[in-house]
Amino acid sequence: MPQKQESERVRRSPEQVRAAVHQAVVDLLSDPQGEELNIPAIAQRAGVNHTSVYRRWGSLDALLADTVTTRLERNSPLNDTGSLRGDLLAWARASVASIRTSEGRALVRAVVLSMPTGAQAPGERAQQFQRRMHSIEQIRQRAAARGEDPPPPEQILDQLVAPFYIRVIFGIDLPADGYPELLVDRLLGSGEGSGS
């Protein structure tokens, strides 16, 4: 029998591979090195064979999208605070906390990066986007169920979501304290009575 002494070739299960690769993506993206993000690098970092990555995901975009979706859907406890304002504040605070970590910033950048290339499918982009806005939509629906009158999604996008994204994209530091409160106040204060 062939001595497998140094052939420590432990084959990991699909689940382990998936997790390891996802983690590698986030790691590489958070790393401040100017290293490029490509499949061989990811595979190496994850300790899996690059062919496995190619076969499973096919393209970097698909991998990014999958990573983002998986990670983001894992971190949305999204507890009900009892009021629209409370829920929005909780969301904004969680977002701030998230993008203060380099991993959080990496995820946001991954969202952005995974968007443009899949340009040939506008429907796909929309779908991706819907997923990102899902928590917001939930908050709106709960508010509506309570009889509150939540601002339209577009307004929440403009006044609450967009500021976070643009700061991550351009690498701008968040204002010190009270930023979530500031944004939510603006959002709820300005368009209060203005319906459609």
Added chain:
Amino acid sequence: MPQKQESERVRRSPEQVRAAVHQAVVDLLSDPQGEELNIPAIAQRAGVNHTSVYRRWGSLDALLADTVTTRLERNSPLNDTGSLRGDLLAWARASVASIRTSEGRALVRAVVLSMPTGAQAPGERAQQFQRRMHSIEQIRQRAAARGEDPPPPEQILDQLVAPFYIRVIFGIDLPADGYPELLVDRLLGSGEGSGS
């Protein structure tokens, strides 16, 4: 001696090459094909040898940054309308008009794409960003000179600039009419008296 009969090798001047390559970048970026954006593709599209591109720009990031800077600085007439609100409205309207064209969207995406990779240089990012915000800064200064009290740059970023960027990134259509007015109204209406 090699016969150069059909060697219709017209060598274009540096300026022509520059322009052709810039145009190719924008074209490829606007094209709805899922084609990847890389230097060989750009060079081919521009009809120049790819080595010229490599030698002149060195990297895709540098090329993107150069393209963006050149194009954006060309399209900023930015005339003085006589009031802060007027200037902001003009800026917002121009932005809307710009990102209604696929070329305009391409430019914005190029801005975003050219950002992340230069991650090792936070100062470089900041500088890039400053350039993007230059017109806004001008508007603020003119307003200040008039005795008006313009909102701080951060607020303009959050309420005016960010919404445009996020819509381009996620490929969301702009609201029908009155969007510039809506954003500017929110901006000037909400934070009017609120100082720091």
Added chain:
DNA sequence: CCGCGGAAGCAAATATTTGTGCTTACGATG
């Protein structure tokens, strides 16, 4: 217990991108 399908690993082939040496054209300058 035995075979089967799925997926990971390995290795090698292929394709693509990036970089280099050299030649040649253009324009500026004397």
Added chain:
DNA sequence: CATCGTAAGCACAAATATTTGCTTCCGCGG
């Protein structure tokens, strides 16, 4: 008009990324 510096083009080489064929292992149903 001669010369020189710059930058484009070509051919080819090196480096990287992507794909493919095959083997091996794992879990599952017969």
